[in-house]
Amino acid sequence: MYFIIIIIGYLLKGILPIANLLSIQYLVSEIETRSLSHTLQISAVFPLILVMFCGLLISSLIEYSDKLFQIALINQLQTLIVLQTSTFNLADFENPQVHNQLKRVQNDSIDRPIQIYKELINFLSSMVTLCSSIAILIAFRWWILLILIVSPLASFYSLLRFTQIQYVAKKKRAPLQRKSRYINYLLTNEKSFKEIVLYQLSDYFTAKYKSIFDIFYKEDKYLAKKRINLYLSFQVISTLFIAIALIMIIQISWQEKLLVGSIYALVQAVLLTNQNINTVSQGLISLCDHNLYLDELFAFFNINHKQENSGMLLRESGVRADATIECIEFKNVSFAYPDQKELALKDVSFKMKRGESLALVGRNGSGKTTVIKLLTGLYEDFKGDILINSISIRNYNKETLYDRIGVIFQDFVQFDFSVRENIGFGSIGHLELDARIWESAQLTGVDKVIRDLPNQLEQQLGRNFEGGIQLSGGQWQKIAISRALFKDADVYVLDEPSSFLDPESEKQVFRQFQNFINDRLCLYISHRYTSVLYADKILVLDKGQIVEEGTHQELIKSRGLYYDLFSDEINTFQEALVTNDAR
Ligand SMILES: Nc1ncnc2c1ncn2[C@@H]1O[C@H](COP(=O)(O)OP(=O)(O)OP(=O)(O)O)[C@@H](O)[C@H]1O
Numbered sequence: 001m002y003f004i005i006i007i008i009g010y011l012l013k014g015i016l017p018i019a020n021l022l023s024i025q026y027l028v029s030e031i032e033t034r035s036l037s038h039t040l041q042i043s044a045v046f047p048l049i050l051v052m053f054c055g056l057l058i059s060s061l062i063e064y065s066d067k068l069f070q071i072a073l074i075n076q077l078q079t080l081i082v083l084q085t086s087t088f089n090l091a092d093f094e095n096p097q098v099h100n101q102l103k104r105v106q107n108d109s110i111d112r113p114i115q116i117y118k119e120l121i122n123f124l125s126s127m128v129t130l131c132s133s134i135a136i137l138i139a140f141r142w143w144i145l146l147i148l149i150v151s152p153l154a155s156f157y158s159l160l161r162f163t164q165i166q167y168v169a170k171k172k173r174a175p176l177q178r179k180s181r182y183i184n185y186l187l188t189n190e191k192s193f194k195e196i197v198l199y200q201l202s203d204y205f206t207a208k209y210k211s212i213f214d215i216f217y218k219e220d221k222y223l224a225k226k227r228i229n230l231y232l233s234f235q236v237i238s239t240l241f242i243a244i245a246l247i248m249i250i251q252i253s254w255q256e257k258l259l260v261g262s263i264y265a266l267v268q269a270v271l272l273t274n275q276n277i278n279t280v281s282q283g284l285i286s287l288c289d290h291n292l293y294l295d296e297l298f299a300f301f302n303i304n305h306k307q308e309n310s311g312m313l314l315r316e317s318g319v320r321a322d323a324t325i326e327c328i329e330f331k332n333v334s335f336a337y338p339d340q341k342e343l344a345l346k347d348v349s350f351k352m353k354r355g356e357s358l359a360l361v362g363r364n365g366s367g368k369t370t371v372i373k374l375l376t377g378l379y380e381d382f383k384g385d386i387l388i389n390s391i392s393i394r395n396y397n398k399e400t401l402y403d404r405i406g407v408i409f410q411d412f413v414q415f416d417f418s419v420r421e422n423i424g425f426g427s428i429g430h431l432e433l434d435a436r437i438w439e440s441a442q443l444t445g446v447d448k449v450i451r452d453l454p455n456q457l458e459q460q461l462g463r464n465f466e467g468g469i470q471l472s473g474g475q476w477q478k479i480a481i482s483r484a485l486f487k488d489a490d491v492y493v494l495d496e497p498s499s500f501l502d503p504e505s506e507k508q509v510f511r512q513f514q515n516f517i518n519d520r521l522c523l524y525i526s527h528r529y530t531s532v533l534y535a536d537k538i539l540v541l542d543k544g545q546i547v548e549e550g551t552h553q554e555l556i557k558s559r560g561l562y563y564d565l566f567s568d569e570i571n572t573f574q575e576a577l578v579t580n581d582a583r
Pocket residue numbers: 094337338340344362363364365366367368369370371410
């Protein structure tokens with residue numbers, strides 16, 4: 001609606017200079033013809049006044065609709081970008097190219113669309129003015145037009161070629177630009193701040209950042225120089241052509257004894273034509289200049305995901321996971337991360353049933369987290385199959401499946417929201433159930449911390465927003481575990497749930513957890529072997545393969561990798577105790 005008003009407004013605005021010109025011509029001619037009788041009618045001024053009023057009206061209308069349209073445009077675009085982003089899957093986010101594309105599109109979408117819009121609309125309005133001033137000139141002597149357009153056409157051609165050179169140069173910059181953005185992020189981000197200060201990296205990064213900009217500056221300076229030289233030389237030539245056109249018009253007018261008003265109108269038409277040819281060609285050139293952004297924007301919206309249904313917006317189709325999960329089975333699962341040759345999991349097979357707890361142990365990088373990522377459907381291009389209640393995970397409707405799985409990842413999120421939200425996000429439909437939130441908090445012991453907070457459940461957490469309170473690493477982790485437990489799930493998956501917990505809290509969490517999960521499935525990963533002692537089954541992973549499985553006793557007996565890892569941990573404790581005794 002606003003857009004239509006704007007288009008009509010700008011079209012009318014384009015006619016205004018010509019209307020203005022004609023009304024002045026009329027006024028001047030009236031003055032000239034009536035000067036002998038001194039009887040200038042008031043009506044001679046009317047057209048000019050009318051044009052002025054119309055101008056005022058159109059400008060106000062445009063100004064009003066313009067503002068609203070610009071806000072709507074940006075909001076709409078930002079929403080579309082967010083929507084497109086929510087179709088991304090984990091593989092997309094881990095792909096630096098896609099990730100950077102997203103960042104660039106987000107950054108540029110703040111003012112670029114407005115610039116493009118303004119240039120388009122000005123272009124439109126100038127086109128109207130240009131057409132009408134050309135019409136006046138053609139009606140007088142068509143060949144004057146030829147004199148006027150020779151130089152701008154040449155200038156347009158060479159500037160266009162120049163823009164292409166500039167486009168290529170800017171596109172080449174992308175990798176360096178990505179690096180500078182990353183350094184900027186490091187320098188301005190709370191998480192990296194501590195290490196940057198302690199390792200005194202600030203100068204190093206600042207210098208790197210500056211050196212990238214120095215390179216850009218040099219390039220830009222060279223391009224700007226080239227552009228201004230081109231522009232100036234064509235402008236000088238163009239001005240000479242205008243002078244020729246004007247001289248010819250005045251000579252013809254003398255010969256044909258034209259009225260002063262008509263001469264004025266012709267001179268103005270020449271000037272308007274020249275001015276608008278420039279505006280139109282500049283507009284075209286800068287629209288080409290925006291190519292880079294538009295290319296990127298369209299490419300962004302056309303990103304096709306390798307896996308269709310593992311984005312944030314979940315697929316509607318698929319088998320609904322309505323039945324309680326009784327059994328999970330990994331059948332010869334092998335998997336390599338996108339663009340990686342090495343397999344992260346090799347022929348992994350295991351089975352777990354309701355009421356069973358399964359522990360995954362192994363060295364760093366052995367593939368434990370990867371098992372969880374596959375079990376939660378974050379990647380689907382694995383070989384073999386993962387069956388949940390004997391149905392392949394690939395066939396499930398993810399939305400209903402996720403309702404049945406409670407997960408806490410190793411790199412869990414600290415939401416800078418209230419305590420209620422941090423725990424309640426586990427089951428977003430039950431955000432208002434205070435008793436259940438407290439219950440989940442109690443399971444990890446974080447309820448005591450919450451009771452001491454000034455606003456209890458409504459307490460804003462984190463340092464990003466006003467009134468936020470920062471928790472310790474362990475307290476955040478307890479909140480995250482409570483979030484997973486808040487969901488009334490069939491399967492609980494915990495990746496290193498105790499990495500930040502003190503031994504006492506860890507024991508409490510595990511004890512509570514054992515009671516809590518009695519008839520559900522639980523898969524947990526821990527590097528503390530004392531925590532997995534009571535698991536019904538322990539799987540030992542090494543380089544992506546299951547090398548041993550059994551209960552703690554069985555694995556100790558078989559004296560394999562588990563025995564080595566377990567005794568390493570015990571020996572460390574014992575050595576520490578002996579050293580303390582010796583003191
Ligand atoms: N997003 C990823 N892209 C590519 N490779 C990855 C990715 N995540 C993990 N890997 C690789 O996959 C292998 C297994 O990683 P995984 O995170 O499953 O190990 P882990 O057993 O959980 O280790 P940790 O005990 O350190 O948490 C590692 O060699 C790692 O380098």
